[in-house]
Amino acid sequence: MAVASPAIAQPTDPVDTTVCKAEEDALERDIDLARSRGQMLRRQHLAEAMAALQARCKTVTPEQSRAARVERLEQAIRELRLELSRAEEQLRQLKQ
Incomplete structure (x- = not known):
């Protein structure tokens, strides 16, 4: 019986991997x-969903996951700085 269970589970693994990759x-x-589109909050929620998916599917190694998080945070900082810069410019124009 113990031998039958892993054999049954094996065919579903490629399907799960395929589903995870598609998601x-x-x-x-x-x-x-x-x-x-500059949708920072939506992008952040999607990034969190991606991290949860990767954890569930175990598709990345911890090093890749950490590097991906660092890259995402750096990108978010760049986007926020750009957004702040635009807002400051709009404020300057309104004050004039």
């Missing part, structure tokens, strides 16, 4: 779209 690809597209 990850969809989230990446949504993140890129949100980033291009």
Whole structure:
């Protein structure tokens, strides 16, 4: 009986991996779209969903996950600085 259980579980692993990869690809597209539209909050929620998906699917190693988080945070900082700069410019124009 113990031998039958792992054999049954094996065929579902590629399907799970395929499903996880498809979901990850969809989230990446949504993140890129949100980033291009300046939807910072949506992008952040999607990034959190991506992290949860990767944890559930175990698709990345801890080093890759850490590097990806660092990159996402750096990108978020750049976008926020750009957004702040634009807001400051609008404020200057209104004060004139």
